[in-house]
Amino acid sequence: MLDRRQFMLALAVGAYAPPLRAETAARPIHRVEIKGFAFEPARIEVRAGDTVEWINRDFAPHTxxxxxxxxxxGLLKKEATGRLVxxxxxxxxxxxxxxxxMEGVIIVVA
Structure with a gap:
């Protein structure tokens, strides 16, 4: 059991402790592969705040x-990635x- 002095010390130390931060889940990353001179998938649906990542699987450069x-x-050489939030x-x-x-569509929902 804490005596009064220990209790006051614990209370004072607690007053200077950094606030706890709630952990938030990481936002999803939606991958679009570039291969065969096409975006796969060519149409995706994501939520606002999500990330879309393209990866070039072709030998030719793409954007x-x-x-x-x-x-x-920007220029994506073979195996390079680009992202959009x-x-x-x-x-x-x-x-x-x-x-x-080569065409694609991103549908962004709330």
Whole structure:
């Protein structure tokens, strides 16, 4: 049992302890593979705040570039990855800057 002095010391030390932080679950990463000159899957649905990751499995370089030019992964050589963190609901259409016939869509929901 604590005496009064021990209790006061424990109380004072507790007052200076750092606050506990709630752990939050990591947001999902949705992978899109680039292979055979196509995005697989070509259409994905994610939540706002999730990450989309592209990985290039082709020998040719590719990009994932927003149709409105609002974002771009940059040049992705074989086995390179690029990421986009989605921020708000909407439809994000994209293509490869080198091969415009390669198209994809990200549906971002709240």
């Amino acid at each position: 994932a570039t927003a149709d409105n030019n609002g974002w771009d992964t 989605t921020t708000q609901p909407g439809v994000l259409s994209y293509h490869c800057a080198f091969h415009p016939h």
